[in-house]
Amino acid sequence: xxxxxxxxxxxxxxxxxxxxxxxxxxxxxxxxxxxxxxxxxxxxxxxxxxxxxxxxxxxxxxxxxxxxxxxxxxxxxxxxxxxxxxxxxxxxxxxxxxxxxxxxxxxxxxxxxxxxxxxxxxxxxxxxxxxxxxxxxxxxxxxxxxxxxxxxxxxxxxxxxxxxxxxxxxxxxxxxxxxxxxxxxxxxxxxxxxxxxxxxxxxxxxxxxxxxxxxxxxxxxxxxxxxxxxxxxxxxxxxxxxxxxxxxxxxxxxxxxxxxxxxxxxxxxxxxxxxxxxxxxxxxxxxxxxxxxxxxxxxxxxxxxxxxxxxxxxxxxxxxxxxxxxxxxxxxxxxxxxxxxxxxxxxxxxxxxxxxxxxxxxxxxxxxxxxxxxxxxxxxxxxxxxxxxxxxxxxxxxxxxxxxxxxxxxxxxxxxxxxxxxxxxxxxxxxx
Numbered sequence: 001x002x003x004x005x006x007x008x009x010x011x012x013x014x015x016x017x018x019x020x021x022x023x024x025x026x027x028x029x030x031x032x033x034x035x036x037x038x039x040x041x042x043x044x045x046x047x048x049x050x051x052x053x054x055x056x057x058x059x060x061x062x063x064x065x066x067x068x069x070x071x072x073x074x075x076x077x078x079x080x081x082x083x084x085x086x087x088x089x090x091x092x093x094x095x096x097x098x099x100x101x102x103x104x105x106x107x108x109x110x111x112x113x114x115x116x117x118x119x120x121x122x123x124x125x126x127x128x129x130x131x132x133x134x135x136x137x138x139x140x141x142x143x144x145x146x147x148x149x150x151x152x153x154x155x156x157x158x159x160x161x162x163x164x165x166x167x168x169x170x171x172x173x174x175x176x177x178x179x180x181x182x183x184x185x186x187x188x189x190x191x192x193x194x195x196x197x198x199x200x201x202x203x204x205x206x207x208x209x210x211x212x213x214x215x216x217x218x219x220x221x222x223x224x225x226x227x228x229x230x231x232x233x234x235x236x237x238x239x240x241x242x243x244x245x246x247x248x249x250x251x252x253x254x255x256x257x258x259x260x261x262x263x264x265x266x267x268x269x270x271x272x273x274x275x276x277x278x279x280x281x282x283x284x285x286x287x288x289x290x291x292x293x294x295x296x297x298x299x300x301x302x303x304x305x306x307x308x309x310x311x312x313x314x315x316x317x318x319x320x321x322x323x324x325x326x327x328x329x330x331x332x333x334x335x336x337x338x339x340x341x342x343x344x345x346x347x348x349x350x351x352x353x354x355x356x357x358x359x360x361x362x363x364x365x366x367x368x369x370x371x372x373x374x375x376x377x378x379x380x381x382x383x384x385x386x387x388x389x390x391x392x393x394x395x396x397x398x399x400x401x402x403x404x405x406x407x408x409x410x411x412x413x414x415x416x417x418x419x420x421x422x423x424x425x426x427x428x429x430x431x432x
Contacts (some may be wrong), residue, residue: 001259003261004256011031012031016030019041023363033057037287040054046155055263055292057288058362060365061318062323063325063349063353064095064324064326065093065327067097070099070100072100082342086116087116091327094114094119099186104155107120119158120160121160121187123204125148126147127140130144146203153214161224162223163187163188165248166205174228179231184229184231185226188228191227205247221261224252226241233298236269237274237278245285248286263324264289265293266291266322270297272313275320279320293313293324294328295310296313298313304334306329306330306332307327307341310327310328314356325353327346327349329344372384376418378418
């Protein structure tokens with residue numbers, strides 16, 4: 001049975017126990033949230049070497065790192081180094097988005113190398129296979145798309161992105177759309193072109209019940225992908241984005257009814273003033289299902305710094321109720337990220353997630369900051385560096401800018417406010 005089905009029967013699973021202890025909530029509280037569909041634990045029954053992760057209501061905001069090959073760069077060692085970077089930066093999950101080489105073998109190697117929950121986009125594998133065995137991604141069939149999901153499930157993938165909302169009706173609307181950037185989702189583009197070429201409905205929508213059967217058998221969490229997400233600020237909140245959201249809301253309810261855990265994905269590029277409203281709408285339409293967003297990126301003009309633009313949007317989105325942030329790296333819109341870019345992306349999104357956790361009063365979030373501040377006030381550099389969000393970078397900067405006085409930094413040196421206050425207290429004590 002799935003985590004959702006067991007929760008409905010009142011059972012607290014080992015996975016729930018593990019997540020509840022880490023999240024500082026009672027197992028029964030977590031069970032009830034899973035039973036309502038407002039929280040999930042992606043936990044494929046075929047996978048055992050996994051650190052379980054809870055996503056949703058009342059839990060810490062989670063961060064996902066995307067890695068994977070492209071047709072231009074197929075190097076498993078490179079992907080392994082990116083996975084290691086994501087782990088060291090403390091990502092909560094990762095997605096293998098490989099679209100070059102033997103994608104199944106790459107997925108299996110990455111899955112075996114980590115305890116992080118893994119997500120994938122099965123249509124990438126279906127498209128690569130069609131291009132390699134035939135001539136074009138258009139040679140995918142309805143069966144091959146579902147078989148791709150089956151293979152991912154068999155291999156232990158914990159959650160899958162499926163672009164079920166790219167319907168024929170929305171594809172037709174997209175043709176008439178005045179969008180600046182059109183359809184920017186890769187999976188959304190594959191399905192849009194396929195439906196136009198074959199004049200058939202999207203198999204992930206048309207055969208959603210078959211998809212649910214696979215997901216339920218292995219307890220694969222469905223992440224309903226936003227194939228019509230806006231690729232620039234001007235396209236945000238348009239009819240395509242909102243139309244797809246309504247489809248995903250309908251499908252999320254069907255998945256929940258079938259006992260399948262479900263997440264709903266969101267944008268994308270969104271102006272700051274639209275983020276809270278979009279989050280509220282998604283939560284309302286999807287009955288509080290966990291919300292997973294890319295960024296969102298709040299300005300289009302910051303290539304090289306999109307991890308910062310994404311962290312700004314991510315903090316606001318998570319404060320408004322988003323549960324799961326997909327990181328953005330400095331390489332976004334420019335090229336395939338390397339290990340350093342992966343690390344920067346994870347850290348930026350973790351800062352956003354933690355800032356939101358503080359605002360949401362998530363158990364343990366503010367306590368981390370308060371404890372850290374006490375160490376700062378007594379200049380306990382070793383403890384500060386060990387307990388901060390990025391100990392590696394903090395230690396490097398501290399080492400490079402070491403003051404001649406060991407207990408202060410080079411910003412203020414001997415005029416450090418904490419040091420001066422401490423000295424004054426000592427002098428007053430001697431005077432007494």
